[in-house]
Amino acid sequence: MAFQNDIFEWCRDHRVHHKFSETDADPHNAKRGFFFAHIGWLFVRKHRDVIEKGRKLDFSDLLDDPVVRFQRKYYKSSVVLMCFVLPTFVPWYFWGETVWNSYFLASILRYTVSLNVSWLVNSAAHMYGNRPYDKTINPRQNVFVNIGAIGEGFHNYHHTFPFDYSASEFGLKFNPTTWFIDFMFWLGLVTERKSAPKEMVRARKERSGDGSS
Ligand SMILES: [Zn+2]
Ligand SMILES: [Zn+2]
DSSP: OOOSOOHHHHHHHHHHHHHTTTSTTSTTOGGGOHHHHHTGGGTSOOOHHHHHHHTTSOOHHHHTOHHHHHHHHTHHHHHIIIIIIHHHHHHHHHHOOOHHHIIIIIIIIHHHHHHHHHHHHHTGGGTSSBOSSOTTSSOOBOHHHHHHTTSOOBHHHHHHSTTOTTSSSOTTSSOHHHHHHHHHHHTTSOOOOOOOOHHHHHHHHHHHOOSOO
16 A cells, blocks of 8 residues: 555665765665655666665575565565555445545555655655764654654664664653554564663663753
8 A cells, every 4th residue: 555665675775775875876865865765776776786785685584484485476566456456446336526526635645745755764864854873874863754754753762773673762751653553462473572772772872862861
């Protein structure tokens, strides 16, 4: 429904982004400007370094996952169905919207807004905001991105402690993505949520933070 490419491709680009942040090997290198980091990177071929350095990372765990393989195999048809057909069908069938209204609003506008909000994590959250955890890297804490991307604006934290499932030290602040994972944990569908220990976060803030909180 999100149509942000399949899980394998998404995770591959994302791992390369973390490993080689703000270099030519970063698929959406924010040093190439807001537009490139936001959407421009999808309009051009990948930089040679993205492909060459990306090849050195291991993605076998992703392909070992049957859900990843299933989604990748049926990706094109599921995108057509979930991102375009279903959102058009529901308002048309259930409360009598015209087909074009349903298509342009529930499908196209929803898709456009959700993409742009997600991309703000790569553009705005790599340029504007404070850096309480590591002032030497570009990713920042950005309140607006956080609200738009439902909990993904704690980007300085996320790049400093990328293994933390919550992408934030504030589980109870506005972070619906964390609430969703916690709910799945409660249902027993998620195990081994990793978080950075409080003491590690505090020490890191003192050592490399910019003094903000
Ligand atoms: Zn990330
Ligand atoms: Zn990032």
